[in-house]
Amino acid sequence: MKLSSLFITSLLLFFSFGIVKAQDFTVNGIVNSDVDKMPIPGVTVFIKGTSNGSVTNIDGKYSILLKEEDKGKTLVFNHIGMINQEFIIGDQTQLNVNLIPDMEELEEVTVVGYSSESKKLLSSSLQSVNSETLKDLPVATLDAALAGQASGVQINSNSGTPGSALSVRVRGVGSVNAANQPLYVIDGIPVISENSSQLSFSGQTISALSDLSPSDIESITVLKDGAGAAIYGSRAANGVVLITTKRGSSGKTKISFNAFGGVQQVYKRLDLLNKQQWFEFKNDQLGVEKYTQEYIDNYPHDTDWQNEIYRDAPMASYDLSLQGGSNKTSFYLSGSYFMQDGVIKGSSFDRTNIRANIDHHFSEKVKLGTSLQFGMSENDRIEGDQSLNAPLPNALSLPAIYPVYNEDGSYNEDGPYANPVAIGNETINKAYTYRGLGNAYLDIALLEELTFRTQVGFDYYHLREHSYDPVTTRQGASYNGLGFSANNTSINTTVNATLQYVKTFNDRHRVDVLAGFSSESYTNRSNYIRGQNFSRPEFQYITSASEIIEADSYGLDRGLNSFFAKANYSFANKYIFAFSVRRDGSSKFGNNNRYGTFPSASVAWRVIEEGFMSSSDVVSDFKIRGSYGLTGNDAIGDFRYQALYSSGADYNGQPGIAPSQLPNEDLKWETVKQMNIGIDLGFWNDRLTLTTEVYQKATTDMLLSRPLPPTSGFSSVISNIGEMRNQGVELLLGYEIFRKSDFNWKASFNISTYRNEVVKLYNGQPIDNIGRGNNRIEEGKPISIFYGYKSLGVDSSTGDIVFADLNNDGEITSEDRTEIGNPHPDFFGGFTNTLKWKNIDLNVFLQYSIGNDIYNGTRVYLESMKGEDNQTTAILDRWREPGDVTSIPRATANDPNNNNRASNRFVEDGSYLRLKNVTLGYTLPKTITKKVFIDNLRVYVSGQNLFTLTNYSGMDPEVNYAGDDGVRMGTDFFTYPNARVYTAGLNVSF
Known part of the structure; x- marks a missing residue:
């Protein structure tokens, strides 16, 4: 019975196996590239x-x-x-496939306003940086x-x-009075980028982009x-x-x-007087030997204040991402953490971000997607530049004779500064910042050539500030504790809707037309309170706090409605025409100027497509472009x-209001008219590429304050009364020096120059005495020149x-003042070298300003030679007696001559x-990594910032105490220097 049962069971299993074999079968094989015959991982079968x-594995193998x-x-x-490959399923069990590159798909495509476009068909001026370049730059912020x-x-x-803001000038x-920073658009949605801080830290503001x-x-x-940007009006x-x-x-x-x-690490410090040199200087200043050598030798303190506030500061970054999907749904998920302690005690920045980008095809005609990001950061800030309660200015200004601590361990506050x-x-x-940024879109292919897209986006930005000076600091002690609290919440919502028609006729005529509508709503609420004791x-x-000494609150709602359209036409990929127009209502x-219209036009001739260029073995690309917008x-x-009216005009104990601003119904936005001519060249199959641009950019209707007679009760009213002009030349050169299978060397060099001129001011009146650099705005001159006295040197008889x-x-x-310097560079740019030899890669990037x-x-x-501030060692060469020749x-x-007045003595070459x-x-060989998956x-x-070649005597030539201010430019005033950074890292993917 047992044998018969076993036989029957075995027979049933045999037949059932045969049935499965008859119904199911496996196809496997290898997918290679048709170009280099190498296996392709990640192919969907x-x-x-x-x-x-x-999906094919790392060796290109699959089984289905x-x-x-x-x-x-x-x-x-x-x-x-x-290019997709398709095969009819038959009886085969082995199927090897060679995939052919889709040259049209691989052609470089770049994002432009509300759509994307092939770079070869562009007629406007733009420049892109991709993720391959970004991965070699361990930076904290996207700008x-x-x-x-x-x-x-x-x-x-x-x-x-x-975490501070950068200056970005395009x-x-x-x-003069309006912003000079560009508009930032992330995944089609304009985002908040301005400084929302309510506490003053001089020019080193918080950047929303950080x-x-x-x-x-x-x-x-x-x-x-203008042609590229006009679609954003x-x-x-x-x-x-x-x-x-x-x-x-x-x-x-x-x-x-x-x-x-x-x-x-701080890579450069100022050479300051030690106690010996300080006392000698004081004796010289007083004209008597008040401090004898015996007194100096016995003086107990010789503090290096820079050593006391500077530190070697750590920084680190970690990010994890998942990227993939099916033929229906794709996703990108990421989380990141970044931390940076500042090289000056008391400063740091920490940021955490999570992101989810998801796209889903409901069908061949309907696609839905979303992008969501949430981030939060904590920024420990220190006062800087102009503050009397700032670590760096006080460390540089305090003489070495003061100790850090008293004998009882408390902080010494005997010096002239805290x-x-x-x-x-x-x-x-x-x-503390809390940032939510996201959008959702819906694409519907109404016809093969016609696509409707709608997008809804939001940007939520909340900044909470908390400041406290305890009694252990000089400022805190004077108030028995001083505290601030501030909250600022901004919400920007955007709705876009576009209809795009793209059609190619007879393989020669390509038409791309887009029309759309956009509506934006911005809301801001803020409050601020200050307490002491x-x-x-x-x-x-x-x-x-037992005393609330100041409080404020603020609310704002504004909107922007826009209509826009653009049309591109190309004939045989040879002659290209583009037009756009936007009408904004803000x-x-x-009512007189609620709406404005911003048109543009551009044209390009791809000379390389002409018949007379077909025989050239040297020139691989040649395009001439022109635009106006x-x-x-x-x-x-x-x-x-x-x-406008404001409160606070109280009388006899009763609250009151009073006029605070005169109306100007004719007020409108500043308008920039820009003309651009460009040439794109490629040689030897684009091994050498060259792009050069010439442009003129004229700003009209500049928003300036127009003076009013005192009898009006107001000093000025804002009006459109100024003009400014920028014109320049740009050049971008790329060269693949070596192009071999085991060694590749690419170099990229860009150089730009512009000349700025203030063309018109109200009645030709200059704007003077701006900021610490005594900047000046004057007709016929570049904006924000340095204006002061011309020093002829030191009189050898008087000193x-x-x-x-x-x-x-x-x-x-004051009538003897003149232009003493110009903060604008003659040239600026960068030089990048990227080398790859087998598994080793090297990226070298230099930045310059001349x-x-x-x-x-x-x-x-x-170097004032007076007062109680410490001095640099440059004053050791000071004038001491008649006949001395020195600067x-x-x-x-007592300085009746005011030797340290604003003059060219303090203007230096910042190149x-x-x-x-x-x-x-170094990338590990795949023969090793695939063994561990x-x-x-x-x-x-x-x-x-490993080294800097400069003649500038300050701590850092890449500096401006007023941050991104477009008027108070090019001034160093006890400004936090950039650090030298050493990092090590890894990139790993599974």
Whole structure:
């Protein structure tokens, strides 16, 4: 019975196996590239019209289980950048496939306004930076990633303050009172980028862009000319920066982890007087030997204050992402964390981000997608530049004779300025930001050539600030504790709707027409409160203050409605024409000018497509472009056209209001008219490429304050009364020096120059005495020239500075002031080298600026030769007796000649060449990594700001104490220097 049972069971299993074999079968094989015959991982293999599929592994191998009823169906092989291959399923069990590159799909496509376009068909001026370039730049913010990479885009760090704003100038400074920063658009949605801080930290403001993670960026495109930017209308005068984030694709899910960590160091310090030199200087200043050598030798303190506030500061970044999907749904998910301690005690920046980008095809005609990001950051700030309660200015100004601590361990506050170590260690200046940024879109293919797209986006930005000076600091002690609390919430919502028609007729005529509507709504609410007299140092929030001495609140709602259209036409990919127009309606302006129209036109001739170029073996690309467009600048205060009233006009104990602003119903945005001519060249199959641009950019209807007679009760009213012009030349050169299978060397060089001129001011009246650099705005001159006295050197008989009597009236008065410097560079740009030898890669990036002047406001105090400030060692060469020949005046307690007045004595050449980044990497061979299921593993070491060639005597030539201010330019005033950074990191993907 047992044997028979076993026999029967075995027989049944045999037949059932035969039945399965008859119904199910497996097809396997290898997918290679038709070009180099190398295996292609991540190819999706699926039955057409079903979800049954497989994906090739790292060796290009696949295996898919099919059923008998699948015979006769179509098996599809799909991979990005390749032409789909389709095969009818038969009896085969082995199927090897060679995929052919899709040259049209691989052709470089770039994002432009509300759509994308092939670069070869562009007639406007733009420049892109992709993720491959960004991965070699360990930077904290997305705008820093552009520095030196794009011609015509000047980016300065201003300072080394963690998380602070950068200055981004696209083709020069175009406005006096309106903003000079570009418009930032992320995944089609304009985002908040301005400073929302209510607490003053001089020019080193908080940047809303610092809350966005650079690791999520796929590409950055800068629209530079009027034709490219006009589609964004009234906010595009300073250029437009389009940011595209990474998205998923069908195929195997790719897991990527990137991390780097390192240390930052101050690479240059000022040489300041020690105690011996300080006492000798004081004796010289007083004219008597008050401090004998015996006194100096026995004096117990010789503090190096720079050593006390500077530190080696760590920084680190970690990001993890998942990228993949099916032929229906794709996704990109990421999380990142970045931390940076500042090189000055008390400063730091921490940021956390998560992102989800999801796209889903409901059908061949309907696609839905979303992009969501949430981020939060914590910024420990320190006062800087002009503050009397700032670590760096006080550390540089305090003489070495004062100790850090008293004998009982408390902070010493005997000096003329507050103890900088106490400020760095004890003062609390926290800024917490919470950022939500997202959008959802729906694409519907109404016809094969006609697509409707609607998009809804939001940007939520909340900044909470908390500041507290305890009694252990000088400022805190004077108030028995001083506290601030501020909240600022901004919400920007956007709705876009576009209809796009793209059609090619007879393979020669290509038409691309887009029309759309956009509506934006911006809301802001803020409040601020200040309190003092706290019961104990441990109680640091406003609720513990016994006196509330100041409070304020603010609310704002504004809107922008827009209609826009653009049309592109190309004939045989040879003759290209493009037109666009946008009409904006803004609540910032009155009924007389509520709406403005911004048209543009451009044309291009692809000479390379002409018959007479077909025989050329040298020239591979040749295109001539021209464009003209109008853009606007509306970045001024809201409701400046209205008659406003403010409270506070109280009388006899009763609340009252009073007029605070005169109306101007004719007020409108500034208009920029820009003309651009460009040439694109490629040689030897684009091994050598050259792009050059010539442009003129004229700003009209500039928003300036027009003086009023005192009898009006107002000093001025804002009006459209100024003009300015920028014109320049840009050049971008790329050369693939070596192009071999095991060694590749690419070099890219860009150089830009512009000339700025203020053409018109109200009645020709200059605007004078601006900021610490004594900047001036004057017709016929570049904006913000340095204006002061001309020093002729030190009089060898008196030791005083001799100033030029330019009007020859025998006196030195304000009428003798003249232009003493120019903050604008003659040239600026960057130079990048990328080398790859087998598994080793090297990226070297240099940034430079030539011909710009810096007003060294730090020297005004540290080489003043008077007062109680410490001095630099440059004053050791000071004038001491008649006959001395020197550039440093005498030391004096009383300076009737005002030797340290604003003069060219403090204007220096700010030119520099900086090794901005060096990255050396090694990628492990795949024969090793695939054994541990790793697709790619790269390790690298990197350095930023490794050396700087400059004649500037200050701590850092890449500096501006006023941050991104477009008027107070080029001045160094005790400004936080950029640090030298050493990092090591890894990139790994599975």
